[in-house]
Amino acid sequence: MMAAVALASQTAPDPVAADFTRIASALPGANVAWLAKLRRQALERFVERGLPTTREEAWKYTNISALAKRPYTLGTKSDVTPVVDVAPFTFADLGAHLVVFVDGRFSPALSRIGALQAGCTLASVADVLAREPERLEAAFATRTGHTIFSDLNAAFARDGLYLHLAAGVTLGEPVHALFVTTRDDVVAHPRNVIVAEAGARAFVIEHHVSAGAASYFTNAVTQIDIGTKASIGHCKLQQEGARAFHIAGVHIAQRRSSRFESQSIALGAALSRADIATAFDDEGCEASLAGLYLVGGRQHVDHHTLVDHAKPNGTSRALYKGVLDDGARGVFNGKIIVRPDAQKTDAHLANHNLLLSKSAEIDTKPELTIDADDVKCSHGATVGQLDETALFYLRSRAIDPATARALLTYAFAHDVVERVPLAPLRTALERTLLARLPQAERLRDIA
């Protein structure tokens, strides 16, 4: 704390540091020494660097100056959890453990956690910090692949999902972590920690939604540690409100022969950014990243993915697809790094974009950085329109132009949705997708 105060007094008083000074003692785990130190260090890094500008390569196409104009550190002022109906945001027949966070705080009343088998811990981060904070030390200390927003998150993180699986445990039901924001000017820094020991398996849905038309800021960080031969599926659904800012980091560390499967579906928010980065810390890892962004209006959606092949015999696949309508802007950056000695790496990345409107824009940059020779790496990126031949074919089958266009757009996006492994979730997503397209009624009959 001392350092943060000193730092703030040297220069112009920094509002972030001031906020921190004011609320640090009220944050969960304030009495935990290592955590207090981590928070302070993270804050110092943040105050020193400040919010990134478009002059920084990683933020070249995403201007967050609108974010800088609003407070972005304060948690909710009120400790009263508002009453909210979460039924519209859950998936029927999924049988998931539902863990609900309202305005950044765990809501035991709204959550429905079923019976858990031995070796499986499912709780809120705030609870863990209160009872067994040492469980979180490793995950909180990791900074691999972190951005300046992860630092902001680390300083102010209050709550999030905690899932720990002991060796060999397979969690039968998926976990549905639902983050609902209800009020204006809420700033939430959810921090989720998922740890799978050797051979464990689980599937987690990280779901961000808004109840109402609030303007708020979510800055989420999810830390996933996948043990030897363990396997984690992670489906991130971003359906924030139309006036929301959403920034998220998903950082994965993979041990020997582990498997990570990710779907990131971004439909909401005025401005959203997701950094999904996995690092292969040992041999034989596999990662499969899929993503879909489907936006319109003046929405801005940015995805950055990174697969760091640090060790040999790794395989990675990435497929990201974007549909941009109206004046929407999409940004994609997919990076594959193959370190020296990471021989026999097999990596592929593809990004395909569909521009539906004259004023839509896409900025894409697939990147390869390769320092080993016995590798198979490739990437591809395309920007285009719906295929005229396919449109003609549909029209010759008496389908009107609008429906034909919607149908082809649906087929384009469905490539990603069909990778979602859980049928009830997939069906729900298909329905959401259809509802976003014109001629939805007619489409439902055909598709």
Add this chain to the structure above:
Amino acid sequence: MSTPAPRLDDLISREYQHGFVSEVESDAIAHGLSEDVIRVISSKKNEPPFMLEWRLAAYRHWLTMREPEWANVHHPPIDFQDIIYYSAPKSQKNGPKSLDEVDPELLRVYEKLGVPLKEREMLAGVAVDAVFDSVSVGTTFKEKLGSMGIVFCSFSEAVQEHPELVQKYLGSVVPYTDNFFAALNSAVFSDGSFCYIPPGVRCPMELSTYFRINAKDTGQFERTLIIADEGAYVSYLEGCTAPMRDENQLHAAVVELVAMERAQIKYSTVQNWYPGDKEGKGGIYNFVTKRGDCRGARSRISWTQVETGSAITWKYPSCILRGDESIGEFYSVALTNNYQQADTGTKMIHIGRNTKSTIVSKGISAGRGQNAYRGLVKVLKSADGARNHSQCDSLLLGDRCGAHTFPYIEVKNSTAQVEHEASTSRIGEDQLFYCRQRGLSAEDAVSMIVSGFCKEVFKELPMEFAVEAQKLLGVSLEGSVG
């Protein structure tokens, strides 16, 4: 089994063949850069006032800029005050009127390099505007080209004889504000080539300049300006070799191409400057700004480059596709061996309707070479029906080298179609085995596979350049497998 390794090592470690220093008396000015140095350069070259003003404006702008750091290259900081900014072979005061007047020492240098001007003049039918250090020493075929209205001369000559053309086009494609090295070049450039093809004229021969860095510590700041007026056509060749050096030499050239309506410019480069020794010591720093402006409708600019030399290459030949239906092309082979670093690629800026661009980039990394493709395809709102296809392939030979791809794609028009693909691979054991089984030696097999890998680019080169390019690749690559 007999192993070809020792012989292959010999091939890899082959010393730079064009490494020698010829002792020519140089008329150099003191180290360092200041407004006075620029005034001296300008007055030595007897330039009209507009040139001096332009140079000074560029210099003042340069002072406000910082050296870029984003490229994927690493080198010790350059001391811009430790460079001689002007060096002309002496005997220049009156200017040579024919080759007989050229310093015989110079002619011997060209002969050593295998570029005897006279012979080339007669046999190859190529007009050579040879640049030795900073001043043009011999221009051939001028009369013949002159009768067609083609202006092909050194930049200094163009400033004297066609100041109106120079003033009109200089800096119109690469303004001095463009980037750090372009600003530096604009302030201090000594010479280069100038070419103007009048409307409707098809230049009957390949125009060519041989660049050569010679005087010690002299950074070369070439400036090339090529203008193809309406319906004109020109093919221009640029080739480079440099003598062996221990100190790094900075080369910051600027090339500007202007293609008016229906004009076509084909610009081919073979770059074989001294890459440094096996430990990465010495070698040329090649920081070049090359840009073509397709100003008129249906114009076409095509860049073809084979980059095998230089310790560091930093170069992005670009096309601004302003005219409707204009076409931009970029074909590149970049090879890095030992400690060479290359960060090269292109920019295609689509502004006009139905503009098309093609990018084919082949990167080969061997030894500890670092090879990066960095490209930008930008489609502006006005570019209805724009079309781009990019292909970047990397070939890795050896487990200590690197291949990197950074393609930027920015599309603001929904009728555009942009495709980019990139792949990285090495020469497969199975491919080698197949060739060797058919009786080819390992190095012949590698050479054959590499030639195949680069074929798409080589076929864009003029004949004699294609031969030279194959030979160049051969020098470093035949032995790089094993």
